[in-house]
Amino acid sequence: MSIITGLTRGGVQWTPSFIMAINQTICIGCGRCYKVCPRDVFELIDREDLELDDLDDDAFDDAPGMVMNIRDLMDCIGCEACSRTCPKNCLSHAPQALAA
Ligand code: SF4
Ligand code: SF4
Known part of the structure; x- marks a missing residue:
């Protein structure tokens, strides 16, 4: 299985790691990733607009207000800048297989 790779300007191959999910139970809505x-x-x-069906409602008691959400997963280029700036380590990434 091949994965998506890129090249630096100097021609060195690198592997993008694309956003997979946000742990919204610990996100503080600081907006740094955005x-x-x-x-x-x-x-x-x-945060009140989140669908809480499969989450623990009690986990949100200490984190009112805004929360980050993924709007378009498929627009990610896998640079990981978001995770480098997140103070709560909310974001998970993974390489992506090339579409057949
Ligand atoms: S900062 Fe980079 S890795 Fe994070 S979501 Fe945006 S494009 Fe994807
Ligand atoms: S940087 Fe982290 S804590 Fe801040 S809004 Fe983004 S995911 Fe939430």
């Missing part, structure tokens, strides 16, 4: 992302991946939403 500000550094060069693409349209994120959106800041009201």
Whole structure:
């Protein structure tokens, strides 16, 4: 199975690691990931608008207000700038297989 790779300007191969998920139970809605992302991946939403069906409601008691959400997973280029700036380590990434 081949994965998506890129090249630096100097011609060195690197492996993008694409955004997979946000742990919204620990996100503080600071917006740092949104500000550094060069693409349209994120959106800041009201925590009350989250679908809490499969999450533990009690986990949100100490984190009211806004929370980051993934708006368009497929627009990610896998640069990982978002995770470098996140103070809560909310974001998970993975390489992506090339589409057949
Ligand atoms: S990896 Fe890069 S492009 Fe993808 S969501 Fe994070 S900052 Fe945006
Ligand atoms: S940087 Fe981390 S804590 Fe801040 S909004 Fe993004 S995911 Fe949430």
